[in-house]
Amino acid sequence: xxRECRFVRDCFWDARAELRAxxxxxxxxxxxxxxxxxxxxxxxxxxxxxxxxxxxxxIARIYTPNSFEVERVASVPSRLDSRDAEExxxxxxxxxxxxxADADAVGTRIRDGGDWTSEDLGQAVAMAPGSRKLAVTTILxxxxxxxxxxxxxxxxxxxxxxxxxxxxxxxxxxxxxxxHFFGNQSPVGKxxxxxxxxHLIVGVAARRGTLxxxxxxxxxxxxxxxxxxxxxxxxxRTQRIFxxxxxxEDFATIREAARRALRNRHHLPTESDDDFAIESADDxxxxxxxxxxxxAVFAAAFPVAALLTSILVIANVMLARVSLxxxxxxxxxxxxxxxxxxxxxxxxxxxxxxxxxAGIGLVISWATSALISVASPIFVHPTxxxxxxxxxxxxxxGALAGLGPAITAARLDPIVALxxx
Numbered sequence: 001x002x003r004e005c006r007f008v009r010d011c012f013w014d015a016r017a018e019l020r021a022x023x024x025x026x027x028x029x030x031x032x033x034x035x036x037x038x039x040x041x042x043x044x045x046x047x048x049x050x051x052x053x054x055x056x057x058x059i060a061r062i063y064t065p066n067s068f069e070v071e072r073v074a075s076v077p078s079r080l081d082s083r084d085a086e087e088x089x090x091x092x093x094x095x096x097x098x099x100x101a102d103a104d105a106v107g108t109r110i111r112d113g114g115d116w117t118s119e120d121l122g123q124a125v126a127m128a129p130g131s132r133k134l135a136v137t138t139i140l141x142x143x144x145x146x147x148x149x150x151x152x153x154x155x156x157x158x159x160x161x162x163x164x165x166x167x168x169x170x171x172x173x174x175x176x177x178x179x180h181f182f183g184n185q186s187p188v189g190k191x192x193x194x195x196x197x198x199h200l201i202v203g204v205a206a207r208r209g210t211l212x213x214x215x216x217x218x219x220x221x222x223x224x225x226x227x228x229x230x231x232x233x234x235x236x237r238t239q240r241i242f243x244x245x246x247x248x249e250d251f252a253t254i255r256e257a258a259r260r261a262l263r264n265r266h267h268l269p270t271e272s273d274d275d276f277a278i279e280s281a282d283d284x285x286x287x288x289x290x291x292x293x294x295x296a297v298f299a300a301a302f303p304v305a306a307l308l309t310s311i312l313v314i315a316n317v318m319l320a321r322v323s324l325x326x327x328x329x330x331x332x333x334x335x336x337x338x339x340x341x342x343x344x345x346x347x348x349x350x351x352x353x354x355x356x357x358a359g360i361g362l363v364i365s366w367a368t369s370a371l372i373s374v375a376s377p378i379f380v381h382p383t384x385x386x387x388x389x390x391x392x393x394x395x396x397x398g399a400l401a402g403l404g405p406a407i408t409a410a411r412l413d414p415i416v417a418l419x420x421x
Contacts (some may be wrong), residue, residue, distance in 0.1 A: 010059075019037075026075050030310065030314070030353055030356055030357025030360065031357070032266060032306045032307070032309040032310040032313060032357075032362040032390075033307065033310035033314075033357035033361065033393070033394070033397055034356060034357045034358070034361040034364060035306050035361065035364075036302070036303040036305075036306030036307045036310065036361065036393065037303070037331075037357070037358045037360075037361025037362065037365070037389070037390045037393050037394070038360075038361035038362070038363075038364030038365045038368070039302060039303050039306070039361075039365075040300075040303040040386070040389055040393070041274045041361065041365035041386035041387075041389060042364075042365045042368045042369060042392055044296075044385050044386040044389060045315070045365065045369050045380050045381065045382060045383050045386050046245065046369070046372065046378075046380050047292055047295065048383050048385070049369075049380040049381070050373075051288070051380050052380060053378045053379075054284075054288055055285065057211065057377075058211065059281045059284055059285060060281070061208070061211060061216070062281075062284075063280060063281040063284075064148070064149060064150040064244055065150075065244075065248075066114075066244055066245040066247060066248050066250070066251045067148065067242060067243060067244040067245070067280065067281075068242075068243055068247075068251075068255055068258075068278055068279060068280035069240050069241065069242050069279055069280075070098065070102075070106070070240060070242075070243070070258065070262065070276055070277070070278050071239070071240045071241075071276065071277050071279070071280070072092075072095050072096075072097055072098055072276060072277070073093065073095065073277055074092070074277035074279055075277075075279060075284075078322065081367070083109040090346060092277070093383075094123065095275050095276070096275065097237040097238075097240065098237065098238050098240070098241065098276065099234050099236050099237060100118060100142070100224065100237075100238050100240070101236070101261055101265070102241065102265055102276075103116065103117075103118035103142065103143065103144060103238055103241045104117075104271070105261045105262065105263050105264075105265045106241055106243060106258045106262065107143055108261070109257045109258060109260070110243060110254050110257050110258055110261075111262035111285040112417050113246055113250050113253065113254045113257070114183075114243055114244050114245040114246050114250065114254045115143070115144040115147040115148040115243070115244050115247060116143045116144065116148055116241065116242065116243045116244075116266075117142065117143035117145040117148040117149060117241070117243060118140075118141055118142050118143060118146055118224060118238040118240070118241055118242075119139060119140070119141050119145075119149075119238070119239060119240050119241075119244050120139070120140040120141070120229075120232075120234055120237075120238055120239045121137060121138065121139060121239060122137070122138045122139070122140070122228075122232045123135065123137060123193065124136060124138045124194050124195035124220075124228075124231075125194075126177065126181070126191050126192055126193065126194045126220060127192075127193050128181040128182075128190070128191070128193065130233070130242060131180070131181045131189065131211075132180070133178050134177065134181070134218070136174075136194065136217075136218050136219055136220050137218060137219040137220070138194060138195070138219070138220050138222065138228060138232075139219055139220065139221045139222070140166050140222055140223065140224035140226075140228055140229055140232075140234070141164075141202065141221065141222075141223070141224050142165070142223065142224045142225065143164075145158070145221065146158045147244060148242045148243065149244075150242045150244075151172075151205055151221070152205065152206040153204065153205055153206060154175070154204050154205065154206040154207075155186055155187075155188055155201050155203065155204040156188040156201070156202050156203030156204055156245050157202055158172060158201050158202075159172070159202060159204055159223060163223065164223045164224075164225065165225060165328060166223075166225065167223050167225035167226040167227070168223060168226065169197060169198060169199045169200065169222075169226055169227065170199060170200045170201075170202045170222070170223070171194065171199040171200070171201055171202070171220050171221060171222045172201070172202060172203035172204065172205060172218070172220070172221040173187060173192065173194065173201055173203075173205070173220050173221075174204075174208070174216075174217035174219040174220070175202055175204065175205060175207040175208070175216055175217040176215055176217040176218045177192075177207065177217070177218055177219065178201075178204045180187070186204075187201045187204060188201055188202060188203065188204065189202075192220070194220050194222070195228060195231050195232075196231070197226070197227045197228055197231060199220070199222060205217070205219075205221070209252045210377075212377055213377055230294070241258075243255070243258050251280075255278060255280070258278070259274065259278060262274070262276055262356065276337060283420070284386060289400050297407070299335070303393075307393060307396075307397055310354070310397050310401070311400050312401075313400045313401075314350060314353055314397065314398070314401035315400075315402070315404055315405060316400070318346060318349065318350050318353075318356040318401065318402055318404075318405035318406075319404070319405045319408065320328070321346070321349070321405070322346065322405050322408055322409045322412075324413060325409075329342055329409055329412050330412065330413075333412075339411070340406055340408035340410070342409050342410045342412075343406040343407060343409065343410040344404075344406070345406075345409075346402055346405050346406040346409050347398075347399070347406040349402065350399070350401050350402025350405070350406070351394070351395070351398035351399065351402065353398065353401075354393075354394045354395070354396075354397040354398030354401065355394040355395075355398065356395035356396075357393070357394065358390040358393055361390060362382075362386070362387070365386060366382055369381065369382065382391055
């Protein structure tokens with residue numbers, strides 16, 4: 001065992017010296033492997049980072065646990081592979097908008113199993129005496145917005161149900177809005193004009209951070225029955241309905257109850273499709289997984305071609321080395337080296353060459369990941385999967401490329417090999 005280990009070690013150092021002596025040719029031989037491994041590792045790490053970002057930063061901020069939303073048209077298309085996707089999209093665009101009465105019907109149906117809220121978003125200018133104006137997102141709602149959307153407060157309270165139903169001009173503001181207009185002072189009890197309508201601030205939401213570089217704290221939450229609905233000319237429509245079940249065991253039941261409530265309100269026949277869309281975090285995640293699989297299949301074509309090219313190039317380089325070192329091979333055979341020793345020598349040289357190329361590819365991948373992390377909000381870091389791909393690719397390419405030359409070298413007749421010198 002010690003003899004084998006010493007032999008492998010000696011072969012490694014011989015291979016290293018040989019590669020350093022032929023640096024230019026060796027670098028050219030591993031170029032395709034480096035590009036293939038670098039590209040594949042970058043795609044794997046980037047897909048992992050995007051998946052983590054979508055799950056933890058995007059989807060988790062849109063959907064609270066055990067929640068779903070109802071919209072006229074789905075935010076994410078669900079018929080990516082359907083032949084009649086365009087026709088389905090046209091049918092969806094012809095749907096009637098959701099009504100506030102739809103939200104009330106859903107709320108009545110799921111009263112004992114969860115919380116609900118309607119939500120209408122708009123853009124407006126907010127202003128306060130002695131302060132600069134600020135563009136804000138207005139959120140008009142009815143129902144239990146705090147629980148349904150998991151809105152956390154750092155000061156004050158949410159409007160009561162009577163205040164929401166009566167359309168009282170009161171509001172809860174985001175952290176950025178409170179800081180912009182009132183600095184370190186508490187804004188609770190002060191007034192803020194939103195789209196020309198004066199509102200009494202009763203609460204301040206806790207900081208939520210940013211998403212894709214956009215602040216999530218520049219908003220004003222107010223009653224959907226107040227003056228702002230008339231200002232924005234929303235009529236009886238609502239953009240979406242959010243529903244949150246009390247627990248995961250109630251989610252499927254609550255979702256089906258909301259669906260039946262809307263079908264009954266819209267008088268849909270049993271055999272007809274829904275004229276609304278229900279989406280949850282799992283639905284959006286499932287769409288991403290299907291897209292991710294297509295990206296993986298597409299992205300595999302280039303590295304496979306690069307790796308096949310690497311096998312051919314490294315094999316040709318190793319064959320050239322066999323022909324240049326026939327005298328050395330004959331001398332080693334004359335001194336007692338077996339065919340197995342000769343074959344292992346060239347096979348190890350091929351593996352050293354391929355692992356060196358894979359290492360360069362990983363360095364390229366890490367550098368690319370660092371650039372992506374600096375230039376985008378997505379943090380890309382090396383993963384175990386990309387490292388395993390590099391090891392497997394290097395071992396496979398080295399073994400396949402070195403097998404033929406190793407067998408050729410082992411079969412050389414020592415007398416003939418020495419005669420060529």
